[in-house]
Amino acid sequence: MKRRKQIFFLLSWNDYRIFQGISRYAREVGWRMEARHFFTNQFPQDLLFHGMIAMGHRDAAVNAFVCKKARTVPTVILGTDTLGIETPRVVPDNRQIARMAADHLYGLFHKNFGWFACDVSPSGSERMDAFKARVAELGASCIDLSGGEDPYKAETALANVKACPKPIGVMCRDDHDAVVLLDLCREARLRTPEDVAVVGVGDLESLCAFAPIPMTSVSPDMDSLGYRAASVLDQHMRGRSVPATTVVPPGALIRRHSTGCLAITDPYLKKVIQRIDTRFRETFSVEELAAFAGVSRRKLYNLFEDEMRCSPHHYLLGVRLEQAQKMIAENELTLNEVADRCGFNTSRTLNRVFQQRFGDAPSKWRKKERA
Numbered sequence: 001m002k003r004r005k006q007i008f009f010l011l012s013w014n015d016y017r018i019f020q021g022i023s024r025y026a027r028e029v030g031w032r033m034e035a036r037h038f039f040t041n042q043f044p045q046d047l048l049f050h051g052m053i054a055m056g057h058r059d060a061a062v063n064a065f066v067c068k069k070a071r072t073v074p075t076v077i078l079g080t081d082t083l084g085i086e087t088p089r090v091v092p093d094n095r096q097i098a099r100m101a102a103d104h105l106y107g108l109f110h111k112n113f114g115w116f117a118c119d120v121s122p123s124g125s126e127r128m129d130a131f132k133a134r135v136a137e138l139g140a141s142c143i144d145l146s147g148g149e150d151p152y153k154a155e156t157a158l159a160n161v162k163a164c165p166k167p168i169g170v171m172c173r174d175d176h177d178a179v180v181l182l183d184l185c186r187e188a189r190l191r192t193p194e195d196v197a198v199v200g201v202g203d204l205e206s207l208c209a210f211a212p213i214p215m216t217s218v219s220p221d222m223d224s225l226g227y228r229a230a231s232v233l234d235q236h237m238r239g240r241s242v243p244a245t246t247v248v249p250p251g252a253l254i255r256r257h258s259t260g261c262l263a264i265t266d267p268y269l270k271k272v273i274q275r276i277d278t279r280f281r282e283t284f285s286v287e288e289l290a291a292f293a294g295v296s297r298r299k300l301y302n303l304f305e306d307e308m309r310c311s312p313h314h315y316l317l318g319v320r321l322e323q324a325q326k327m328i329a330e331n332e333l334t335l336n337e338v339a340d341r342c343g344f345n346t347s348r349t350l351n352r353v354f355q356q357r358f359g360d361a362p363s364k365w366r367k368k369e370r371a
Contacts, residue, residue: 005237006031007032007034008037009037010054011055011078021229022230025234034049051075076233077089078091090248092220093249100250103134104255106135106140108261109308110167112140112166113171116178117152117173118173118177128144147160167197168197172198175207176202177200178198185198192213193260193261198215202220204217214256215256216253216255218251221248264308269308280343286313321357329366
């Protein structure tokens with residue numbers, strides 16, 4: 001009988017989704033997994049194994065163990081820490097993660113942007129630089145609410161949070177740092193998301209759902225990271241050429257209450273936005289919306305352009321399309337039914353504007369989503 005390959009993996013954070021991704025690949029190729037460190041933080045000194053998946057660790061002894069074994073055993077490093085050894089790496093696409101966070105906050109009409117992290121790390125630096133670059137592309141600037149100090153000082157961050165312009169949209173390095181920022185906002189008596197909207201990274205349910213306020217987060221797609229790391233290791237053990245760095249695209253941005261409102265300050269505009277958001281099925285003209293808010297048609301147009309970077313019609317269309325997208329993804333409604341419930345005159349109109357916005361016809365988009 002052919003001997004099964006023994007694989008050891010050593011993770012610096014025990015995310016079950018990474019474990020699942022690695023295990024899924026291991027089942028497909030028939031590996032035996034040495035998972036002791038995942039559950040007990042112990043690593044075998046004498047065990048013979050054929051390959052290793054490891055991360056940079058806060059414990060120097062663990063890093064030393066990895067570096068020693070990597071000299072003789074095919075190894076893949078998962079994450080942005082290199083540990084000073086020449087071996088293939090599999091990393092999340094930190095730049096795309098940051099762009100998703102920036103675009104989400106920009107889409108909520110934020111004009112002020114901030115970055116927050118409790119310490120310095122390679123992944124954090126990549127995300128911070130990419131977030132600031134994307135914000136600059138969008139015509140804005142970014143404030144470092146952390147204070148740029150290492151080690152992190154809570155009093156400095158608290159002063160920065162109090163002094164920054166409001167409303168502000170903030171990207172945090174990860175979900176752990178996002179919880180710290182939410183606590184700082186509460187201490188400063190600032191409202192989330194009205195004053196400070198917060199986006200984390202990781203989509204850790206134990207943090208995001210049970211934080212002081214349910215937290216918006218970008219998923220790095222941990223399952224795929226684990227699976228790809230195992231796949232690269234398999235190729236590496238077979239002696240095949242693999243890239244020095246494999247970049248894995250992120251998953252979705254999961255929107256929760258921490259970014260649950262638009263960054264709108266004008267009371268007249270707020271009134272119109274609320275009407276559109278709650279009665280988007282109805283047909284009304286710009287003149288009717290202006291009369292409802294108690295302003296002129298020109299004044300309403302100027303408010304939309306200044307605060308929302310679009311016209312009233314464009315915003316209304318966006319709300320209707322967002323509702324249609326949800327219905328198409330979650331229900332078995334016909335296109336005629338979706339069009340009727342979302343305020344479109346005909347299914348043909350919905351099909352046309354949906355394809356213009358999302359790149360696919362509704363039926364094709366639904367199949368892709370469910371796949």
